[in-house]
Amino acid sequence: MLWPMLQELDQLESEARAKLAQAADADTLDRWRQEFLGNSGRLKAAMGNLKDVPKDQKPAVGARLNQLKSEFEEALTARRTELGATGGNGQVGGQGGRPGQPCLDPTEPGLNYSTGPGRRHIITRVRDELVEVFARMGFQVASGPELEDDEHNFVKLNIPAHHPAREPIDNYFIDDPRKTDRPRMLRSQTSTVQVRVMEDAVRRLKSGDPSGFPIRVVAPGRVYRPDTVDATHSFMFHQIEGLAIDRGLSMADLKSCLLHFARAYFGPEAEVRLRPSYFPFTEPSAEFDMKIRLRPDQPARWVELGGCGMVDPAVLSMCGIDPEEWSGFAFGFGIERLAMGKYAIPDIRMLFENDLRFLTQL
Numbered sequence: 630m631l632w633p634m635l636q637e638l639d640q641l642e643s644e645a646r647a648k649l650a651q652a653a654d655a656d657t658l659d660r661w662r663q664e665f666l667g668n669s670g671r672l673k674a675a676m677g678n679l680k681d682v683p684k685d686q687k688p689a690v691g692a693r694l695n696q697l698k699s700e701f702e703e704a705l706t707a708r709r710t711e712l713g714a715t716g717g718n719g720q721v722g723g724q725g726g727r728p729g730q731p732c733l734d735p736t737e738p739g740l741n742y743s744t745g746p747g748r749r750h751i752i753t754r755v756r757d758e759l760v761e762v763f764a765r766m767g768f769q770v771a772s773g774p775e776l777e778d779d780e781h782n783f784v785k786l787n788i789p790a791h792h793p794a795r796e797p798i799d800n801y802f803i804d805d806p807r808k809t810d811r812p813r814m815l816r817s818q819t820s821t822v823q824v825r826v827m828e829d830a831v832r833r834l835k836s837g838d839p840s841g842f843p844i845r846v847v848a849p850g851r852v853y854r855p856d857t858v859d860a861t862h863s864f865m866f867h868q869i870e871g872l873a874i875d876r877g878l879s880m881a882d883l884k885s886c887l888l889h890f891a892r893a894y895f896g897p898e899a900e901v902r903l904r905p906s907y908f909p910f911t912e913p914s915a916e917f918d919m920k921i922r923l924r925p926d927q928p929a930r931w932v933e934l935g936g937c938g939m940v941d942p943a944v945l946s947m948c949g950i951d952p953e954e955w956s957g958f959a960f961g962f963g964i965e966r967l968a969m970g971k972y973a974i975p976d977i978r979m980l981f982e983n984d985l986r987f988l989t990q991l
């Protein structure tokens with residue numbers, strides 16, 4: 630014969646479940662908890678009766694009691710969730726919570742998924758550091774649109790029609806260059822901002838405001854080229870452009886400006902060199918190299934950071950500036966290259982993948 634206590638427990642279970650199903654607010658739920666799960670509740674009392682159960686049936690009854698306890702707890706939690714009641718304190722969570730309706734408590738603290746305080750991306754930081762160094766040398770910050778036109782990206786930079794730099798395969802044209810005279814494009818270089826700054830200074834001068842001259846600006850920003858992505862190339866990257874226009878500027882000013890910059894940013898030991906080169910918008914033109922370590926385990930080597938030169942008189946004229954009166958120098962560097970050099974980052978893709986394990990090291 631089965632010990633009657635097992636039947637009693639079956640009855641206790643159905644009674645508990647029926648009452649729980651009817652409980653519709655936090656107070657009733659709490660009373661239910663006290664009645665069935667509380668310290669002086671009915672389950673506890675049944676457990677106290679275990680001592681009277683014959684020895685051979687004790688394991689079965691004990692197991693049933695334990696099972697009921699966990700089932701009751703689970704059922705209570707499920708019912709609370711169903712009703713939107715918060716645990717334990719007998720209150721319905723959140724303002725306006727009505728019995729029987731799930732509700733949200735907006736004052737509850739959220740889960741903390743963060744890996745620590747946030748930080749600015751390394752490219753943003755390097756950009757700001759560069760701007761800061763040039764600001765100390767008297768350069769202001771200028772900017773221009775990323776969606777440019779052929780006139781600012783090419784024509785006024787002395788890059789004539791049929792120049793290889795204009796090949797559709799090397800540029801992100803928005804308009805078909807065969808169908809319109811001024812096709813729009815994603816700028817392929819921040820040199821576009823040189824043109825915009827000069828045009829603006831001339832426009833202001835014409836309206837009686839000479840404050841645009843002399844010019845000393847840096848323009849950091851994104852540029853786009855359909856390059857195949859590898860360790861040193863990306864279809865989008867950042868450049869910082871520099872432009873100085875004044876009376877009597879020479880190549881010596883350019884060189885000392887770049888040397889100052891390199892030493893301020895990379896330290897007094899920084900080694901730089903200029904190699905003769907060619908750009909349509911500068912004459913003479915040079916490649917600017919620095920000796921840097923790209924991998925912590927490798928010796929420093931010469932790395933090309935960008936181009937520079939004296940602004941071509943043709944460019945000055947096209948922007949409305951008299952090359953007899955003014956001269957200037959310009960430069961354009963890759964910000965990723967500078968960041969990779971400064972922080973010994975071996976692969977440009979690491980800068981765009983946004984892997985927190987990488988970002989939080991910097």
Ligand code: DAH
Nearest residue numbers: 818820936937938959960961
């Ligand atoms: N715009 C050039 C490029 O993207 C870099 C450059 C070269 C900028 C010479 C300049 C310059 O301002 O004078 O390759």
